[in-house]
Amino acid sequence: MQPTTLNQTRLLDLQAGERGLVISLGSGKQLISRLTALGFTPGGELVVNQNYAHGPLIVTVRGGRVAIGRGEAAAILVERRDE
Amino acid sequence: MSCHSDTATSPALDVENAQRTTLIALAGQPNMGKSTLFNLLTGLNQHVGNWAGKTVERREGSLTHDGQRFTLVDLPGTYSLTANSAEERIARDFILHEQPDVVIAVVNAANLERSLYLLAELVSLPAPVVVALNMMDVARQENILVEPEVLEAALGLPVIPMTATRAEGVRELFAAVQETLAGRRGLVARLPEIREDHRESLRVVLEAVQGYVPAPYPTAWAATKLLEGDEEITQQMRALLPAERWERVHQELMAHEDAFLAVATGRYEWIGRLVRAAVVRPRVGQIGLTERLDRWAAHPFWGLVILAAILGGVFWMTFQIGAPLQEWLDTQIIGRVSGWLAAALVSAPLWVQGLVLDGVMGGVGTVVTFLPILVIFFAVLGLLEDVGYMARAAYVMDRFMHLMGMHGKSFLPLFLGFGCNVPAVMGARVADSRAAQLLTILLAPLVPCTARLGVLAFLAPAFFGAAAAWVSWGLVMLSLGVLVLVGVVMSRTVFRGQRSAFVMEMPLYHIPNLRTIGLLVWQRSLSFLEKAGTTILVFSVVVWALAALPGGDLENSWLAGLGRWFEPVGLWMGLDWRLTVALLASFFAKENSIATLGVLFGSAEDAGLASTLAGIYSPASGLAFLTVSLLFIPCAATVAVIRQESGSWHWTLFSVALTLAISLAVGAGVYALAVWGGL
Ligand SMILES: Nc1nc2c(ncn2[C@@H]2O[C@H](COP(=O)(O)OP(=O)(O)O)[C@@H](O)[C@H]2O)c(=O)[nH]1
Ligand SMILES: [Mg+2]
Numbered sequence: 085m086q087p088t089t090l091n092q093t094r095l096l097d098l099q100a101g102e103r104g105l106v107i108s109l110g111s112g113k114q115l116i117s118r119l120t121a122l123g124f125t126p127g128g129e130l131v132v133n134q135n136y137a138h139g140p141l142i143v144t145v146r147g148g149r150v151a152i153g154r155g156e157a158a159a160i161l162v163e164r165r166d167e
Numbered sequence: 168m169s170c171h172s173d174t175a176t177s178p179a180l181d182v183e184n185a186q187r188t189t190l191i192a193l194a195g196q197p198n199m200g201k202s203t204l205f206n207l208l209t210g211l212n213q214h215v216g217n218w219a220g221k222t223v224e225r226r227e228g229s230l231t232h233d234g235q236r237f238t239l240v241d242l243p244g245t246y247s248l249t250a251n252s253a254e255e256r257i258a259r260d261f262i263l264h265e266q267p268d269v270v271i272a273v274v275n276a277a278n279l280e281r282s283l284y285l286l287a288e289l290v291s292l293p294a295p296v297v298v299a300l301n302m303m304d305v306a307r308q309e310n311i312l313v314e315p316e317v318l319e320a321a322l323g324l325p326v327i328p329m330t331a332t333r334a335e336g337v338r339e340l341f342a343a344v345q346e347t348l349a350g351r352r353g354l355v356a357r358l359p360e361i362r363e364d365h366r367e368s369l370r371v372v373l374e375a376v377q378g379y380v381p382a383p384y385p386t387a388w389a390a391t392k393l394l395e396g397d398e399e400i401t402q403q404m405r406a407l408l409p410a411e412r413w414e415r416v417h418q419e420l421m422a423h424e425d426a427f428l429a430v431a432t433g434r435y436e437w438i439g440r441l442v443r444a445a446v447v448r449p450r451v452g453q454i455g456l457t458e459r460l461d462r463w464a465a466h467p468f469w470g471l472v473i474l475a476a477i478l479g480g481v482f483w484m485t486f487q488i489g490a491p492l493q494e495w496l497d498t499q500i501i502g503r504v505s506g507w508l509a510a511a512l513v514s515a516p517l518w519v520q521g522l523v524l525d526g527v528m529g530g531v532g533t534v535v536t537f538l539p540i541l542v543i544f545f546a547v548l549g550l551l552e553d554v555g556y557m558a559r560a561a562y563v564m565d566r567f568m569h570l571m572g573m574h575g576k577s578f579l580p581l582f583l584g585f586g587c588n589v590p591a592v593m594g595a596r597v598a599d600s601r602a603a604q605l606l607t608i609l610l611a612p613l614v615p616c617t618a619r620l621g622v623l624a625f626l627a628p629a630f631f632g633a634a635a636a637w638v639s640w641g642l643v644m645l646s647l648g649v650l651v652l653v654g655v656v657m658s659r660t661v662f663r664g665q666r667s668a669f670v671m672e673m674p675l676y677h678i679p680n681l682r683t684i685g686l687l688v689w690q691r692s693l694s695f696l697e698k699a700g701t702t703i704l705v706f707s708v709v710v711w712a713l714a715a716l717p718g719g720d721l722e723n724s725w726l727a728g729l730g731r732w733f734e735p736v737g738l739w740m741g742l743d744w745r746l747t748v749a750l751l752a753s754f755f756a757k758e759n760s761i762a763t764l765g766v767l768f769g770s771a772e773d774a775g776l777a778s779t780l781a782g783i784y785s786p787a788s789g790l791a792f793l794t795v796s797l798l799f800i801p802c803a804a805t806v807a808v809i810r811q812e813s814g815s816w817h818w819t820l821f822s823v824a825l826t827l828a829i830s831l832a833v834g835a836g837v838y839a840l841a842v843w844g845g846l
Contacts, residue, residue, distance in 0.1 A: 140669055
């Protein structure tokens with residue numbers, strides 16, 4: 085899926101310190117089920133803790149820290165939250 | 168369950184009830200303190216094995232409390248119960264089919280929002296649940312005020328605040344378990360519901376399956392699982408439902424493919440209500456210790472530096488403590504026992520002496536001298552895991568392991584292979600999926616272990632003089648190159664498309680719990696001794712018999728015959744029968760190849776032997792021999808744990824065949840190149 089509005093973006097494109105609301109989780113039943121069990125659900129809030137140009141991201145979601153691969157983060161669509 | 172309240176009120180049955188053991192299952196997400204609680208309750212009264220046919224640890228223990236006997240089963244730590252992984256299927260099947268009397272759900276008071284997700288699934292299963300609200304100390308430290316009574320009322324389940332590391336709350340936990348068994352607590356659990364927009368779908372599915380859901384599944388649970396797209400339940404219900412009913416279910420599922428998210432969101436809504444009721448959290452968004460440490464430990468550059476330093480430390484320790492200990496065990500224990508046995512057997516026939524002293528004691532010696540290194544590795548692994556560092560090592564290595572279609576999680580076990588292939592294979596179980604575990608197990612023997620490096624260090628100087636260091640370095644690089652190549656090829660062929668997504672929790676850093684680590688080391692070592700130990704002993708006796716029979720001297724033995732028989736193959740690599748025999752003997756233990764050459768050339772295992780060999784064989788043959796040695800079939804101990812960890816002879820034989828084929832092919836290639844290059 086591609087971002088449709090200005091404020092929508094891929095999780096991959098959020099910088100460290102930025103917040104977002106999950107819009108969709110991408111595809112693949114197994115991946116979606118693992119993501120939800122770790123706290124990613126549409127409407128849920130997340131904060132990116134670390135996102136260097138390579139290697140997985142670290143994201144805090146529902147109070148837990150989760151490492152997520154760049155491929156997986158590219159499939160997650162979020163709405164950027166300004167603060 | 169009702170049957171227990173019946174027996175509890177009847178005095179005649181009370182006696183029987185007291186003797187019958189009560190089955191308790193411990194469930195929880197990873198890092199909630201489940202194992203800490205399990206160890207606290209059972210101590211050394213536990214048995215570690217595997218779940219039938221799986222590479223997942225099964226820990227069971229027993230204890231007596233107030234004269235009542237309990238059996239405790241530590242279910243695998245899982246984030247949910249969706250049957251996506253072996254662990255999830257095990258946990259869920261255990262609760263559904265073994266029907267424990269009570270399930271203790273361990274949750275983290277400092278992070279209820281996430282840790283209640285598993286509970287949301289547990290409460291829908293037909294077993295009474297008691298909630299162990301663990302890590303109360305952490306919650307207090309972070310100024311998170313959790314009110315257990317409020318949570319209990321809001322959940323409709325007994326909630327017991329605990330700090331497992333300080334043994335706080337155990338008495339209360341047992342009181343709650345006993346009350347629950349007796350049906351005395353009088354609570355009614357509140358169950359999570361599917362998100363509002365999908366209630367109608369659930370109703371439709373529920374109606375269609377009503378009366379057709381097989382025991383022991385609760386109907387509402389099965390209906391929810393259908394909406395979640397659970398494969399196991401979907402298949403079963405498709406087979407059981409009359410066509411017309413299945414069609415109705417199918418239509419509904421097709422129309423609502425997003426139902427899974429509605430179910431999950433419903434659970435988080437339920438959690439949200441509970442958390443709002445029971446948790447007061449004044450400080451949010453503070454930068455915790457974990458975040459600060461991760462700025463270094465998970466940094467793409469500094470993370471690698473820290474990892475390298477830690478691994479360097481591990482090996483330094485292994486050689487500082489492990490090697491002398493190994494030697495001490497070898498001379499003081501094995502040497503002495505062999506001495507006594509030799510004295511006791513002076514009048515026994517020669518073959519009995521050989522069998523006992525060389526065959527059996529040789530095997531025992533290998534097992535025993537393996538132990539110090541294994542214990543150190545298990546302890547370090549346990550420590551890194553308990554502190555929370557393991558996830559960071561996996562994190563920083565992930566992008567490199569990606570090349571081989573693997574996860575960062577497989578890095579540490581493989582790296583340990585440099586010390587010894589045995590813990591590498593045993594560590595493979597940290598990988599996420601069966602495919603990743605198998606790939607790690609298959610690659611581990613290609614990491615040159617200390618014993619192989621020892622052979623390299625012994626022979627290289629004699630053959631290559633000043634260039635020895637470069638040759639050794641080149642050969643190690645060659646075998647690592649082969650490893651990467653095999654990984655790349657296998658992940659694109661045998662395990663094609665099986666790389667699961669990289670999503671991993673980064674647990675908070677903890678002060679290590681020595682009791683947990685101690686028990687882990689104890690259990691792993693015991694398991695090695697039990698399983699691998701016996702296999703090694705058998706191998707040892709067999710190799711001894713091959714080397715000693717029929718005449719008693721190696722030169723005319725069956726092993727030598729085997730070497731001569733294989734000589735034509737050996738000649739591709741410039742190896743005569745003696746070098747071939749040395750390779751065959753290395754199957755028993757890698758350093759054996761030197762010992763065998765010592766016997767064959769009638770000289771001691773010192774520099775004399777190395778220069779004798781260098782005098783007889785060309786550098787090309789020497790190079791080929793070292794190449795094959797590095798890549799050859801893993802030693803007996805490794806093969807034994809490959810069998811144990813893969814749970815299959817098929818994969819064990821595959822591993823042996825793979826390493827054999829690779830070592831012969833690369834060896835022949837290196838030999839041809841060396842001869843062509845004029846060596
Ligand atoms: N501070 C604190 N740490 C705990 C408590 N219970 C467990 N831990 C620590 O949390 C970590 C994970 O515990 P463990 O029992 O291995 O979790 P499991 O994955 O659920 O089996 C370990 O470092 C434990 O020492 C507790 O009540 N308080
Ligand atoms: Mg555990």
